Amino acid sequence: MEPEDDIPEVDHHQALTLLQQGWLPLDVREPAEYAEGQLPGAVNAPLSQLQSLMEHCGLPQLADKHKPLLVYCAAGVRSLIAAEWLLEDGHTQVVSLREGLQGWKARQQPLEWPDEDEPAGERYARQMILDEVGIDGQKRLQQSRVLIVGAGGLGSPVAWYLAAAGVGHITLVDDDRVERSNLQRQILHTDAAVGEEKVFSARRSLLALNPEIHIEARAERLDDNLAESLFPQHDLIIDGSDNFPTRYRINDLCTRLGKPFVYGAVQGFSGQLGLFTPGRRSQPCYRCLYPQAPEGVPTCAEAGVLGAMPGWVGTMQANLALQWLLGLADDLRGQLLLVDGRAMDVRKVTVPADENCPTCGQNASRN
Ligand SMILES: [Zn+2]
Structure with a gap:
């Protein structure tokens, strides 16, 4: 340069x-x-x-x-x-x-000092007038660091809404490139981005929406090493992945670190999501729900999906994430939301903590 x-x-x-x-x-x-x-x-x-x-x-x-x-x-x-x-x-x-x-x-020329503590009023005005947000809540969002695993069907709506709401630091991890068949649901990406790494396409979209925040793009697969180095630097992890190994990796490390995460998954017209705060007293983890990967679960490529389904579930994940960051989601921890996209029905069930869970149970190895 x-x-x-x-x-x-x-x-x-x-x-x-x-x-x-x-x-x-x-x-x-x-x-x-x-x-x-x-x-x-x-x-x-x-x-x-x-x-x-x-x-x-x-x-x-x-x-x-x-x-x-x-x-x-x-x-x-x-x-x-x-x-x-x-x-x-x-x-x-x-x-x-x-x-x-x-x-x-x-040379003692005139200077101005931006009021660092004062979030940009106009951009966030519609949420800052909410009693649940206010200036203090907006500052919390501004100071928050969120890691989103996957910049695809779920990661797109999550990242759009967190960026729009002014979450100050968002890290995106994904090693895929944009394909034309992604565009029907992965709404961070445009036709012009086909062939580009998803995280860079995503960062461009998000900064165009909100240049006041910081977006860190990691064009890597989330392996154990990367997870170990990134998770401790973030307040909340969001699972926007599309496979069980990654989901278990997120769950197991979050449990070990006591880090909250928002899970989400979509298959056909069904969706699931939930906020897990494992490692805290009587709170379940994802393995309490699914100790092992269910067999024969098809991917989106195999089973097909309407783009609005990950849009709906991802938007609810964003809502959960924002509420957690604002300190409003305590009662939503360990609740699994089941979304039926055909009947347009959402059910909420409580996930009990399993004392025999291989990850968070009393006999779990915590190394
Ligand atoms: Zn568990």
């Missing part, structure tokens, strides 16, 4: 004049750096997300390519790269602030 030599640069003095003339300050630092202060009126476009924001019109302020832009970062290097990208993208007036915010601060 070597920037060209001919990107126009301005010093702090010229920059101040440009600001007074209505140039838009574009901050290309990463969100963790905002606490250092920002230029007055700055719009955030982290360099790591800028390409995606440009490609998908993720920032309304960049829609007018004749809008003059004063790009800055911490020291004036990343802003050169960003300025070059913006010029290549057709923006007509772009300059980079030499020496960045450090130089700006050293």
Whole structure:
């Protein structure tokens, strides 16, 4: 990423004049750096997300390519790269602030501090007026880290709604690539993404929806090593996988770590989901329900599925996940929801903890 030599640069003095003339300050630092202060009126476009924001019109302020832009970062290097990208993208007036915010601060130029504790009001207004959410709940979502295993039929609606609700950090794990036969139900992906790794296609979609959150894309299969390294860094795990080995891997590790997870599965017109908080007193785990993989369960490819079924179940998983993160789902733990998509019926049954369960029972090996 070597920037060209001919990107126009301005010093702090010229920059101040440009600001007074209505140039838009574009901050290309990463969100963790905002606490250092920002230029007055700055719009955030982290360099790591800028390409995606440009490609998908993720920032309304960049829609007018004749809008003059004063790009800055911490020291004036990343802003050169960003300025070059913006010029290549057709923006007509772009300059980079030499020496960045450090130089700006050293010369005591005016600064603004974003109120870190105040979630962006407009985006979340419709949920923040709920008594169950409010500003405190929104902050909880913003500080939450959720891992979604699978960016397919279930992972798509889950990720869409968690991203839209402002869950601050979402990690996606999936080693598949988008196929055209996925698009009928895996609504994170578009026809243009066929052939691409699902997690990268998904990240682009989610950041276009909400550029204020962080999306970590892991184009890997969830094996034991990856699970061991990722699970402890997350508050909640969501099972959007389509196979029993992965489901058991999630359950067994979550039980060992005492980590909550939201399970979901769809087959034909039937769906199931539930919130498990294994490793806590008298709470069941998934193996209490299914000690071993049932035999002869066909996959979606074999049995067929209407796209709205994983859409429905995944949306309910998202609802469960958000409620858990907001501290509202205590009574929903260990409840299995059974969805009948033909009769349009949802039943709730309590899963008893099995004291002989090989994973969470009293004789389970916990190593
Ligand atoms: Zn169990």
